[in-house]
Amino acid sequence: MDMKGTLKREIEIKTDREIETEGETETEETERETETDRDTNRERRQEERQRERERKQQGRQREKRQKEREETERETDTGRERQRKGEERQKERQREKRQRRQGERQGEKRQGRQAERQGETERETETERDRETEKDRDRDTEKRQRETDRERETETEEPEREREETGTETERRERKETDKKL
Secondary structure, three states: OHHHHHHHHHHHHHHHHHHHHHHHHHHHHHHHHHHHHHHHHHHHHHHHHHHHHHHHHHHHHHHHHHHHHHHHHHHHHHHHHHHHHHHHHHHHHHHHHHHHHHHHHHHHHHHHHHHHHHHHHHHHHHHHHHHHHHHHHHHHHHHHHHHHHHHHHHHHHHHHHHHHHHOOHHHHHHHHHHHHHO
């Protein structure tokens, strides 16, 4: 029995071990499956979150692009409006320039005639001024001449008086005649 008993005993131990290992294996398998399920679920949730993030990001990008398009359209519209206004202003400036030039040409003709008239009147005025200036100069010259003549006369009269008083009658007559000639 010993042998049989030990053998039985060994078989029982082996079977117990196998049962234990089988139980452990099942438990481990269940745990592994549970972990795998958890991992799979975790991965699924992460993928879903990622997809959700991507959807949101795409939505934001769509909105951003839409806003940019709208802004570009507004800018284009305002740009067109500005360009149109600028063109209008430029046309107005060109029209004003044409009118100004035309007015200047007509004005030049008028001014030319006026300038001619004015030039003539200025020339006449200048000629009159020149004449008056010459007259003034002549008057001044005559005045100076008279003054110098008076001075000479007074200078010559005094010595003549002295001579007349001292000289003879014939000498006096001769002097008077020469003075008259001067």
